[in-house]
Amino acid sequence: MADFLRKIDHKLFTRCYMATTNKYKAFIFDMNGTLIDDMKYHTDAWYEILTKELGSDLSYENLKAEMYGKNAELLVRVFGEDYFQPEEIEQHSVNKEKQYQKIYKPHLEAISGLQDFLSKAEKNNIAMGIGSAAIMFNVDFVLDNLDLRRYFASLISADEVERSKPDPETFLKGAEALGVKPEECLVFEDAPKGVEAARNAGMDAVVLTTMHGKEEFAALDNIKFFIKDYEDPQLDQLI
Template identity: 55%
Template sequence: MQKAFLFDLNGTMIDDMEFHIRAWHSILNGLGAHLSYEETKLQCYGKNHELLERTFPGRFTLAEKDTMSIEKEKQYQEAFRPQLKLIDGLAVFMEEAKQLNIPMAIGSAAIMFNIDFVLDGLNIRHYINAIVSADDVNISKPHPETFLKCAEQLGVAPENCIVFEDSPKGVEAAAAAGMKAVVITTMHEEHEFAAYNNILCFIEDYRSLTVENLTKEQSFM
């Protein structure tokens, strides 16, 4: 029975969410939002356009949102580039999965500008068999469309996919897609996921995981 691994990107493959939150905190408050850091953190899910619309309903045109989205990502990339690296253990984990012919996908609310920044900056594109970005879905997480499209592109049944996520909204999307999840606690604590029963385990990084143990049949029960 074919298994597949579906990775969120930010906070899951690279530990960069703090840089996204800082960038949005600066931009949103510069536009008059008056949000605290913690309030900004709660808004950091889904597409950039959706975040802007939640914060400033009806205020900006699509073109204005496009411009602000790119400017935010440029600000984020400039700040994070010196620290760009995979979360500990992930390189070994992905190589093990590749050797075992387990397909891998990225399912992220990031735009391709950011996904390319990571894949090419870390030279890991050869591990990834499918990509579903913000531009590829109508509704982002917690809607399941992102992960269902990943499964479809890989040709693997949703129930045989394991999602790697760092956020409650992402785990909710996995549950809605009928998928189990591994939670990386880079930005959220275990108690914040108490509402979800599709979680296989919590990890701080990938050094404690092996592909063999994770893909055992009992892991999907």
């Protein structure tokens, strides 16, 4: 009986300790690969356009390494600075997003456990926002089709920033919009560039291993832990 009571006391102490020492007042979520496991569909859409329409010989594996930042930046990385006129870049970007939504919509679903996790965070008065390199066209597509919009008090997309991740602008604007200090924010990300952006903003991060392995984040020291989905018990310490 004494051992049992000690275990109970320890559990209560742990819960109380975590409740009083949790420094995070806000969660900022990347979207692609973080709320939804869709990066394969983005890569497929780009690969179709880059190779079949635009004549690139970029391999699928090499393309995966370029899957960060704004669409215009990806096109410049692949083809060079002056290959396309601005209006051509805009058209290719729009075509890619339409292709992505077409092939992904039948598979659109939230990462396992996300709804429950967002609900718990909301009940614990944790402010939440989106900080994504996606354009608002895609943010709306995801939030409205999955009925997630109500959880997020701020939406920072590629349309609201001048500099893409790993620049911290996306997350710093998110913190400002939520009314919290950068160090009070915890970022949820799936990509090394995104975690680097969080570090540059002075924020910790939780990493979802939807597209990148743990070894790809070895150089980053602001990671609290890695998770496969939002059913991971490690998340209990956050809310």
